[in-house]
Amino acid sequence: MPLSTQSQGEDEQYILVTSLDNARNLSNLLKAISFKDHAVFTTTPNGLKVTVEDCKCVQANAFIQADIFQEFTIKEDLITFQVNLTVLLDCLNIFGGSTSAGISTALRMCYKGYGYPLTLFLEEGGVVTVCKINTEEPEEPIDFDFCSSNVTNKVILQSESLKEAFSELDLTSEMLQITMSPSQPFIYHRCLFLLSTFGSSGSAHYDYSKDSDMMELFRCKETQTNRYKMSLLKPSTKALTLSCKVSVRTDSRGFLSLQYLVRNDDGQICFVEYFCCPDEEVEEDS
Amino acid sequence: MQCVVTGGNVKVLAKAIHSLSRIGDELYVEPCFSLCVNQSVQTVFRSVATLEKTVEKCHIELDEAKDRLTFTLHCKHGLLKTHNLSYQDSESLQAVFDKDSYANVFRAHPRLLVDTVVHFPLSVEEVTVTVSDERMWVRNHVEDEAERSRAMLTELCLASDEFDHFAVKAHHSITFCLKELRGLLAFAESTGLLLSMYLDEPGSPVVLSVTDSVLEGNFVLATLSDDHNLCKNNNKGPDAEQPPPPDDFMNDDIDSYLIAMDTSVAPGPSAANPPTTSLAAARETPSDRHRIRRHSEEEEDGDRLPNKKFRSIFFGSVLPPSPQTSMQPVPTQEVLASNSEDETEAD
Numbered sequence: 051m052p053l054s055t056q057s058q059g060e061d062e063q064y065i066l067v068t069s070l071d072n073a074r075n076l077s078n079l080l081k082a083i084s085f086k087d088h089a090v091f092t093t094t095p096n097g098l099k100v101t102v103e104d105c106k107c108v109q110a111n112a113f114i115q116a117d118i119f120q121e122f123t124i125k126e127d128l129i130t131f132q133v134n135l136t137v138l139l140d141c142l143n144i145f146g147g148s149t150s151a152g153i154s155t156a157l158r159m160c161y162k163g164y165g166y167p168l169t170l171f172l173e174e175g176g177v178v179t180v181c182k183i184n185t186e187e188p189e190e191p192i193d194f195d196f197c198s199s200n201v202t203n204k205v206i207l208q209s210e211s212l213k214e215a216f217s218e219l220d221l222t223s224e225m226l227q228i229t230m231s232p233s234q235p236f237i238y239h240r241c242l243f244l245l246s247t248f249g250s251s252g253s254a255h256y257d258y259s260k261d262s263d264m265m266e267l268f269r270c271k272e273t274q275t276n277r278y279k280m281s282l283l284k285p286s287t288k289a290l291t292l293s294c295k296v297s298v299r300t301d302s303r304g305f306l307s308l309q310y311l312v313r314n315d316d317g318q319i320c321f322v323e324y325f326c327c328p329d330e331e332v333e334e335d336s
Numbered sequence: 337m338q339c340v341v342t343g344g345n346v347k348v349l350a351k352a353i354h355s356l357s358r359i360g361d362e363l364y365v366e367p368c369f370s371l372c373v374n375q376s377v378q379t380v381f382r383s384v385a386t387l388e389k390t391v392e393k394c395h396i397e398l399d400e401a402k403d404r405l406t407f408t409l410h411c412k413h414g415l416l417k418t419h420n421l422s423y424q425d426s427e428s429l430q431a432v433f434d435k436d437s438y439a440n441v442f443r444a445h446p447r448l449l450v451d452t453v454v455h456f457p458l459s460v461e462e463v464t465v466t467v468s469d470e471r472m473w474v475r476n477h478v479e480d481e482a483e484r485s486r487a488m489l490t491e492l493c494l495a496s497d498e499f500d501h502f503a504v505k506a507h508h509s510i511t512f513c514l515k516e517l518r519g520l521l522a523f524a525e526s527t528g529l530l531l532s533m534y535l536d537e538p539g540s541p542v543v544l545s546v547t548d549s550v551l552e553g554n555f556v557l558a559t560l561s562d563d564h565n566l567c568k569n570n571n572k573g574p575d576a577e578q579p580p581p582p583d584d585f586m587n588d589d590i591d592s593y594l595i596a597m598d599t600s601v602a603p604g605p606s607a608a609n610p611p612t613t614s615l616a617a618a619r620e621t622p623s624d625r626h627r628i629r630r631h632s633e634e635e636e637d638g639d640r641l642p643n644k645k646f647r648s649i650f651f652g653s654v655l656p657p658s659p660q661t662s663m664q665p666v667p668t669q670e671v672l673a674s675n676s677e678d679e680t681e682a683d
Contacts, residue, residue, distance in 0.1 A: 211413055211415055214386065214390070214415075215415075215417075218379075218382055218383075220379065249376075250376075251376030251379070251421055251422065252376060252404070252419065252420045252421040252422050253418075253419075253420045254417070254418065254419045254420070255416075255417070255418040255419075255420075256415065256416075256417055257415065257416040257417070257418065258414065258415060259414030259415070259416065262413045262414030262415065263413055263414070264413040264414070264415070265414075
């Protein structure tokens with residue numbers, strides 16, 4: 051196989067060597083977080099984490115565990131670098147990104163260390179392409195300090211029901227309001243898990259009944275209503291589309307954590323996560 | 337005001353709204369008085385395909401105190417979608433028409449007209465519908481006489497037996513907007529109901545309606561008034577009144593056109609068709625007549641046309657729109673297949 055014809059010597063220079071029989075198992079996940087040009091790669095013996103941030107208010111992470119890769123060799127405990135994500139995705143799809151069964155691009159991704167480019171060997175149908183992408187000084191990702199012990203409300207839904215809502219969201223609304231409540235204090239809504247928009251023509255509400263078969267878990271400690279900038283959350287729709295399940299959590303500060311369970315082409319499980327700061331604390335529904 | 341729409345009817349409501357959105361930007365809702373809701377109502381019913389699968393019930397409520405019209409969609413899996421739309425009070429709009437008094441009534445499956453309008457390019461804004469005892473012609477309306485010589489002219493003819501009901505008392509020719517027609521045809525087709533068309537003199541609105549036990553839709557379209565119609569349709573011949581397009585092959589007008597084109601006619605089932613008015617003034621000589629008759633006879637034998645749903649021919653105007661039409665095509669126009677016989681016939 052062409053990709054393994056590299057000399058033994060060269061291989062030894064790499065501090066990170068990963069390979070995938072199907073590059074889509076990486077590119078699909080990266081597409082789900084590609085709302086900005088640059089991404090920080092953090093690699094540990096456990097696997098690869100790719101982080102994208104915007105406005106210091108929203109952060110997306112894609113996790114690909116080591117056992118997803120056909121080969122995962124790492125010579126250090128922690129390797130981080132930053133690359134242009136758009137360029138990386140273009141390279142991963144260099145053969146046109148065919149989605150027909152049986153045709154996939156094989157990938158070998160290697161890194162020699164600080165100052166060296168990220169080298170990609172891509173093969174499809176006997177044709178090999180080598181791409182070298184310059185790496186940059188990684189920016190420190192924000193720590194949203196979101197810990198499970200501080201989680202106030204948590205809901206796990208099957209993605210199918212949320213997909214519809216997200217695809218219909220009124221984009222003229224600046225905010226997406228999320229309300230979670232253990233009880234039903236409001237007159238108009240059965241207000242349990244509610245997504246609301248306030249656009250130029252009026253308001254729209256998506257009310258997910260606690261008794262719905264789409265809702266797998268509903269654990270709310272207190273009533274919370276938070277607003278998040280639509281422009282920051284709308285990109286998460288890509289991750290939602292790929293996923294089969296989503297967990298929505300808010301903590302006492304109103305910070306939002308969206309976790310998506312994604313099954314790749316081979317049925318293996320990967321995760322994508324979005325964190326978002328609230329725009330303002332809203333105590334009562336308007 | 338409160339109303340509930342259930343099951344498959346939600347899809348009908350959604351399609352009605354989509355269809356109306358192709359006609360105008362504002363929607364007037366009239367339960368007991370009228371309001372005007374802007375186009376946002378279309379977003380409530382955005383995807384008809386999804387609606388069909390997921391919406392079980394649609395509840396519409398008017399809250400006068402808050403100036404709010406609320407649509408509540410009860411969907412599968414316990415999802416409840418609520419859309420609160422603002423509206424403005426407006427004066428009641430009443431279209432003045434009395435379709436039962438109209439001279440001409442037609443009824444057919446919308447598919448017939450859908451298949452007809454599909455032949456017009458999207459750029460065509462208006463169509464002219466002309467009716468006689470046995471036929472209905474639909475052709476694109478060209479505003480400018482100058483444009484007429486450059487424009488592509490399309491004309492289709494529907495026979496009375498293609499309609500479920502075809503009753504003509506007066507031979508009228510009316511012109512109205514195609515865009516609105518397309519929109520309403522899409523809706524009518526989706527209802528699966530027969531479409532009725534009420535046609536009267538130019539200037540009177542044309543009414544197209546679908547009716548069943550739960551729904552009545554009347555689409556009233558304005559038509560160009562008489563003087564408008566006459567000016568535009570004038571063939572510049574000596575006649576002030578437009579003669580109905582000829583519809584049989586023995587007619588010399590078609591034949592003379594065919595000679596000029598030197599074509600054994602458009603490919604496919606369509607042989608000759610009534611020419612546009614600009615050709616009606618074409619001159620011919622007795623010798624033409626004789627020769628031509630044979631030519632078209634041969635053609636006619638080849639096709640059993642009455643069996644075809646409708647005939648159509650696309651042709652550009654090769655003949656200049658002048659009454660003194662010579663058999664020669666305009667020198668500046670590209671002649672794809674010149675007719676050497678023209679030289680002998682031309683006057």
